[in-house]
Amino acid sequence: MEGVALTMSTTPISTITPISHASSLTDIPANTNPSYMTVALAPGDGIGPEIMHAVLFILDKAGVSKYMSFQPVEAGASVFAKGETRGVTDAALTAIESCGLLLKGPMETPKGSGGKSINVTLRKLFNAYANLRTFRTLPGVNTVYSKAGINIDMTVVRENIEDTYGGVEHRLSNDMIQCKRLISAPGSDQLCRYAFKTARALGINKVYCGHKANIMKMTDGLFLERFRAAARDFPEIEAGDVIVDALCMNLVMKPQQYKMLVLPNLQGDIVSDLCAGLVGGLGFAPSANIGNEISIFEAVHGTAPDIAGKGIANPTSLLLSSLMLLRHVGLKQQAAHIENALLVTLESGIHTGDFGDTSKPSVGTMDFAKAIADRLGQTPKTVPAVVVSTEQQDGDMCYTRPARPSGPRMIRTFKNIVTSVVGCDVYLDTPHSPVALAEEMKRACQDTPFKLSLISNRGTQVWPTGSVYTECVDYYRVRFELKDGISAGTIGQSRTIALLDRIAEGFTVCSYELLRNFDGIRGFSLAQGQ
Ligand code: NAD
Numbered sequence: 001m002e003g004v005a006l007t008m009s010t011t012p013i014s015t016i017t018p019i020s021h022a023s024s025l026t027d028i029p030a031n032t033n034p035s036y037m038t039v040a041l042a043p044g045d046g047i048g049p050e051i052m053h054a055v056l057f058i059l060d061k062a063g064v065s066k067y068m069s070f071q072p073v074e075a076g077a078s079v080f081a082k083g084e085t086r087g088v089t090d091a092a093l094t095a096i097e098s099c100g101l102l103l104k105g106p107m108e109t110p111k112g113s114g115g116k117s118i119n120v121t122l123r124k125l126f127n128a129y130a131n132l133r134t135f136r137t138l139p140g141v142n143t144v145y146s147k148a149g150i151n152i153d154m155t156v157v158r159e160n161i162e163d164t165y166g167g168v169e170h171r172l173s174n175d176m177i178q179c180k181r182l183i184s185a186p187g188s189d190q191l192c193r194y195a196f197k198t199a200r201a202l203g204i205n206k207v208y209c210g211h212k213a214n215i216m217k218m219t220d221g222l223f224l225e226r227f228r229a230a231a232r233d234f235p236e237i238e239a240g241d242v243i244v245d246a247l248c249m250n251l252v253m254k255p256q257q258y259k260m261l262v263l264p265n266l267q268g269d270i271v272s273d274l275c276a277g278l279v280g281g282l283g284f285a286p287s288a289n290i291g292n293e294i295s296i297f298e299a300v301h302g303t304a305p306d307i308a309g310k311g312i313a314n315p316t317s318l319l320l321s322s323l324m325l326l327r328h329v330g331l332k333q334q335a336a337h338i339e340n341a342l343l344v345t346l347e348s349g350i351h352t353g354d355f356g357d358t359s360k361p362s363v364g365t366m367d368f369a370k371a372i373a374d375r376l377g378q379t380p381k382t383v384p385a386v387v388v389s390t391e392q393q394d395g396d397m398c399y400t401r402p403a404r405p406s407g408p409r410m411i412r413t414f415k416n417i418v419t420s421v422v423g424c425d426v427y428l429d430t431p432h433s434p435v436a437l438a439e440e441m442k443r444a445c446q447d448t449p450f451k452l453s454l455i456s457n458r459g460t461q462v463w464p465t466g467s468v469y470t471e472c473v474d475y476y477r478v479r480f481e482l483k484d485g486i487s488a489g490t491i492g493q494s495r496t497i498a499l500l501d502r503i504a505e506g507f508t509v510c511s512y513e514l515l516r517n518f519d520g521i522r523g524f525s526l527a528q529g530q
Helices: 022-027 048-061 077-081 090-099 118-125 185-202 219-231 244-253 265-278 316-328 332-347 365-374 390-394 434-444 493-504
Strands: 037-042 068-072 101-104 130-136 153-159 169-171 177-179 206-211 238-243 260-263 286-290 295-299 419-429 450-457 460-463 475-482 508-518
Touching: 037 090, 048 101, 048 316, 048 332, 048 365, 090 101, 101 316, 118 295, 130 185, 130 265, 130 316, 153 185, 153 265, 185 206, 185 219, 185 260, 206 219, 206 244, 206 265, 219 238, 238 244, 244 265, 260 265, 286 316, 295 316, 316 332, 332 365, 419 450, 419 493, 434 450, 434 460, 434 475, 434 493, 450 493, 475 493, 475 508, 493 508
Parallel strands: 037 068, 037 101, 101 295, 153 260, 206 238, 206 260
Antiparallel strands: 130 153, 130 286, 169 177, 286 295, 419 475, 419 508, 450 460, 450 475
């Protein structure tokens, strides 16, 4: 396929001038030709510029510059140093929006200066909701599994926005801190549908959902339920589920049994690093953060400050991430071409200092890149070559630059549900004993539609019944439910607020949750022991 020939800069990254103002975006031509695109490029910190330079060199040698150019953007340590706590300039954000694609190197998160992880910031800002990571046994990368002849070829799809990564945390009492775990139905739908679509595209016939729905029955229960709902639209793909702790054991014992895993954010974060360990570590684990409009492709490892500037870093993770970018935009043939050259290079024993046969001398970053470029056109002998079918080639260059949404959008799964108020949970900062607290709370709800139904501490019921062995901390949940004879839906939220007001006269109320039924089904969990 012929495209508009564009020169991709392979000058050292340090000599690429980052764009510094939004008007530079006029440099990005309109995407009138489907075979042309611009990718925002953030080289990163530490070893980032070195490995990025190596990757751009290989892409250029493989002819990718015929289809793609790169627009350097300013992000990372230099931006943090200027006092911008997001670590990315406005101009860079506008450029990334315009391109719809970002290839980034690792970036430093400043310690203790209020600067947030730029990686998390970018994923959230651009709603890159699916973190896609592939793990494959590579020749020349020795692991206990490769030595045992066990071949690993696995994809992990991790939710990227929600869960505890919302970072919603509060100190509730002297001794208690809370992190809210948020799981939504549309967020889970988006992710699970993306996973099944990807499985279909990759020819994977079984997808597993990893979860902890046996304990977190509502949050992980919802994630699992939406996974099963998504599976119904992909009948040719089998859907299984596995509790995440058992999954970790299975991955260590028999990793080859899994081809694709789908997980909520925190569990997915942990499991995907475990999977990286199975194939030789983070240096061999590429990553894509996929959104409907904007997607980010990045190496998973950090900035490796201990080896930065020495020219010895391994560019494989970033190279594999750039191949995910090529595949994302339809350049499957080019991606296969480069991946085969990488496999031949690894097969021949050429390695950087962080892996491979230590009896053979290692090469530097650029010599490793040149070795790959020299092998373009060759196919590996000891592992299957990456083959692109004619059908897939026909789909080349399927990328269209995204339209900018006109404003924040509401994504919804459930509508027209009838809800009814049935009580409230009030969270108190108090050193009272359960019995003394119960007496106070019974007095507070006199002459209201509510009765005191339970008190729990760290999720364990301590009133009306409990165990003498339960140790309490200075933070209680007090549950009030409708008195007998008062039907759900007959009182409104304001009556719970009035109760709260009365309690606040004598206690520190840390927070409050409304108890509601949704279409008659209880919308809250029971306490342990209730
Ligand atoms: P790290 O991944 O940078 O380094 C851990 C070890 O792995 C070091 O010994 C390093 O030399 C080695 N290593 C990492 N990548 C390598 C490569 N490509 N080739 C050869 N060796 C490699 O982890 P860290 O030291 O915990 O973090 C350093 C910095 O990176 C921190 O500021 C952290 O916040 C940041 N970080 C960024 C990302 C990201 O941008 N995606 C991810 C993780 C850490």
